[in-house]
Amino acid sequence: MNTPSLKQVFSHPDHLFAFGFGSGLAPKAPGTFGTLAAIPFFLLLQHLTWPVYLSWLLVTFALGVFWCERSSKALGVHDHGGIVWDEFVGFWVTMFMAPAGWIWIVVGFVLFRFFDIIKPWPINWLDKKVHGGFGIMVDDLLAGIYALIVLQLLAYFVRFL
Template identity: 75%
Template sequence: MDKKDLKTPTFSEMWRSSDHLFAFGFGSGLAPKAPGTFGTLAAIPVYWLIQDLAVPLYLLWLAVTFVLGVYWCHRSSVALGVHDHGGIVWDEMVGYWLTMFMAPAGWLWMLLGFVLFRFFDILKPWPISWLDRRVEGGFGIMIDDVLAALYALIVLQALAYFI
C-alpha cells in the first residue's frame, strides 16, 4: 500500500476514539513529517512528570503502558486497515520512557536519551529489524521499539557510568 493511500484519522476523529487518541500519541502522530520523532518528543513532558517515581512504580508504569499500547495500537491499526501505520506512535512514547529508566537527572540526559532511542529505532539493528518484519498486531508494533529502547538504555547507562 502506498503511503499516500493510508487512511489517517483526522484530528476530530482521533479525539472521538480512545484507541486513536493514545495510539497516535495525543495527536503527535498526526505530524505530516517524522511522526515517530514527534511521538518521542511528546513522551518527554510525560517523562518529566514520572522521572522521580520509585523504581517499582516506574517499572509498573512501563508494564502498564506497554500492555495498553499493545491493545490500543492493535485496535487503531485494525480500524485503519494497515499494520503499524506511521502515525501510530505510542510505541515510541513507551520506548522513550524505557530508555530513560534510571537515567541521570537533567535535560542533557533527556536529550541524549531522545537521540539514542531515535537512532536505534530508525536504524533497527538485528534482531529489531527481524521482529519488525515478522511480528504482527499490537505486540509487533510495540516490541521493536522496546528492543530499540533496550539498546538505547544500555548505551545511556554505560555513558552515565563512564562519565
C-alpha cells in the same frame, strides 16, 4: 494510507492513545514528534521509585499492545506511521533510571531515535516478522532497551571524566 483526522483521533480512545494524543499526525517524522511528545510525561514520571516506574512501563506496554492493535485494525493498516504510542513507551524505557538533567533527556532522545530508525538485529527481524499490536510495540521496546544500555554506559563512564 487511511489517516484519521484530528477530530477522529480525539474522539476515539484507541486512536487518541495510539496516535500519541495527536503527535502522530505530524506530516513529517511522526515517530520523532511522538518521542518529543513523550518527554513532558517523562518529566512527570522521572521522580517515581524504580519499582513504580517499572510497573508504569509494563502497564503502558500492555495497554499499547491493545490500543495499537485496535487502532491499526480500525485504519486497515498494520503499524500506520502515525501510531506512536510505541515511541512513547520506547522512550520511557530508554529513560529508566536515567541520570537527572536535560542533557540526559536529549541523549536518551537521540539514542532512542537512532536505534528505532536503524533497527539493528533483532529489532529489524521483529519489525518484519511480528504483527499486530505486539509487533507494533515490541520493536520499539527493544530499541528502548538498546538505548537504555548505551545511556547507562555513557552515564557510568562520564562519572570518571
